[in-house]
Amino acid sequence: MSIPLRMPNVNYIIISGHLTMDPELRYTSEGTPLLQLQFAHNRRYKDRSGNWQEKSSFFRAVLWGLQVERLSNVLKKGSPVLVEGSLESRSWLDKDENKRTTIEIRARRVQSLEKLPIDEEVQEEELAEPNSKADEEEKSVDDVPF
Numbered sequence: 001m002s003i004p005l006r007m008p009n010v011n012y013i014i015i016s017g018h019l020t021m022d023p024e025l026r027y028t029s030e031g032t033p034l035l036q037l038q039f040a041h042n043r044r045y046k047d048r049s050g051n052w053q054e055k056s057s058f059f060r061a062v063l064w065g066l067q068v069e070r071l072s073n074v075l076k077k078g079s080p081v082l083v084e085g086s087l088e089s090r091s092w093l094d095k096d097e098n099k100r101t102t103i104e105i106r107a108r109r110v111q112s113l114e115k116l117p118i119d120e121e122v123q124e125e126e127l128a129e130p131n132s133k134a135d136e137e138e139k140s141v142d143d144v145p146f
Contacts, residue, residue: 011086013105017041019079025072033068037061039081061085061105071110080113
């Protein structure tokens, strides 16, 4: 008699890539926002002869929640992203009544990996702050009696 193996219930994916098209912001009939993303992940590897190869895999992701509207304004085709979530299968009937099935990422978090432009004034303030703190520390060190 064999003992059944207890499999953990794990469904988690973290993947990065570049958007292959602009994200599509939609709303359900209840007004809940959702963002549909399509992106490609490129994998580089050496083949048996030692030559570098590149293989692209394409994914779809759906994101629900508060960050959807903000991300729809930030992300665009070509944007690098990091997507965290779980895999989910979904089925539907197409216009010819054929059953269609897809597997997509139900995203918990999507992070833009693009560098944001830094405002020159903010950058100057950040550069000035360490110097003023260093001056304060030097003054406080001089005040020590030993």
